[in-house]
Amino acid sequence: MKSLLIGEYREGRLLDTTYELIGFAGQLGAESAMLLVGSDSQLPAFNGTIYLADAGVCGEYNPDLHKQLILEVVGKLNPDCIVFMHTSYGWDLAPRVAAALKCAQISEIVAITDNGFEVGCCNAKMRRTVRSATGRTVLTIQAGAFPVAGREGTPCVEQLTTAVTSTLEFVGYEPAEAKDVDLAKADVIVTAGRGVGKKENVPVIQALAKALGGELGASRPVVDAGWVDHSHQVGTTGQTVSPKLYIACGVSGAIQHLAGMKKSDFIVAINKDKDAPIGEVADLLVVADVMQFVPALTAKLQ
Amino acid sequence: MKLLVCIKQVPDMESRFKPNGSGTWFDEADLAWRMNEYDEYAVEEAVRLREQLGESAELTVLSIGPDRVVEAIKKALAMGADRAVHIQDPAVADKDPWQIASIIVAHAREQQYDLIFTGMQSQDRGSAQVGVLVAEQLGLSCATTLVGFSYENGIVTAKRELEGGIKGVARLRLPALVTCQLGLNVPRYPTLPNIMKAKKKEIAALPVDGLLAEPAVAVTTSFHPPAKKGGGVVLEGEVGVLVDKVIGILKEKTAILR
Known part of the structure; x- marks a missing residue:
């Protein structure tokens, strides 16, 4: 079983949830590589290959381009699953990749079972067990559902570049409103x-x-x-x-x-x-x- | 300009859910149905744009499902959609997101909509896939999780909700699809005159058979309640007795009450 983990950066910083992806792959018993659109000044501790594209060039939210980068790495590695966090980045990007690969996506996984993946439904009151009917599967995992991996290892980095024209233009971030109640x-x-x-x-x-x-x-x-x-x-x-x-x-x-x-x-x-x-x-x-x-x-x- | 809003009818989430005969989804007996909450925001935003554009625009509402979904369609028409498409499918609950998206795509490809609105997810299935899959299959520009929307001169400005209260702003050229998050607007209540007017609006019924060519890619094998995590105490009974019990427990377990 081979997995490709899609890490996440925001405003130049590696998000901690990236270690949950590594924890999930560990539970799955998968051999994994990672793809990051980020910067080489902030790489996660990870024993494996990191395919790195420069967020300064590619943009942090540029779904057409990020999808293209993922498809290129999928072509090289031929992974069984492509794993995202179920976050505003992951749930936006994962179905784009699933559509391009014409494969199943299983969303917001909370547990791995013998019969497939467990996901929440009915406003988290109930659970479903779901399995993929395609050879390759896109997965998104619920934040906090899987253990955070120990911060160990030194990745082997391979740089990626790509160019894609997009019909979406990212303008920028708006900060959170100031809190008058702490x-x-x-x-x-x-x-x-x-x-x-x-x-x-x-x-x-x-x-x-x-x-x-x-x-x-x-x-x-x-x-x-x-x-x-x-x-x-x-x-x-x-x-x-x-x-x-x-x-x-x-x-x-x-x-x-x-x-x-x-x-x-x-x-x-x-x-x-x-x-x-x-x-x-x-x-x-x-x-x-x-x-x-x-x-x-x-x-x-x- | 042709606008489409896709809606789903879901059970009231306060319901008690029991597995159905096949054990892969809930039993529909005794459930009260309503429009998926995320879709109410999508309908409201689409109606607002329809009002902004005036007679040069037409807003279609689409829903897939058995006859009961006509109730949700009528609500969207009463909120201000111009016409409706009901894709008749008694077995909609057995379809995976890939198939649902393919059905919408088969309809939308012919109709050439300029802008499509969906909820960001359904309250019952919650996959957050269908909108994006539709956009990708139709080659539309797409942004998800909108808490802000504006449109001018062929450009959509989308404000996406990110974690921690941060927003991300993006511009999209038409044709496009946006998925709507809770809080995007304040969905209107249909007024009585508009409910009456909606009765005269067209609801085109299309059988699903002509629109679905794709097999399922994901299979549900079980529908069940979550495993109960031990530890929590559950108290039931008369309010006066409950109050005394709760105060007793708080005194014992927390330093807040002495």
């Missing part, structure tokens, strides 16, 4: 999820946060709906937190949310859906209606 410093975070029902109910969650001397957090749907400001958002596209106590009120537990809070010391989830994925990380799951339970808890604490 959730990372809070000992207690009480988060409002979609289960609070409506904007008018958010003060009820805020009151519990206040009673515990903590801050208000918010899940993505609540921020998208305009109930709570983005500066309170917990998760991959918001803030990553690890307070002493995290109380998730009506949060279903999308993977992007879990990634932002699962390292909290003690997690309480209040949800009327006993099967909600938040239950996977909660130390304590209270099966109740948020709008009944939270005011009662706040009253008792005051």
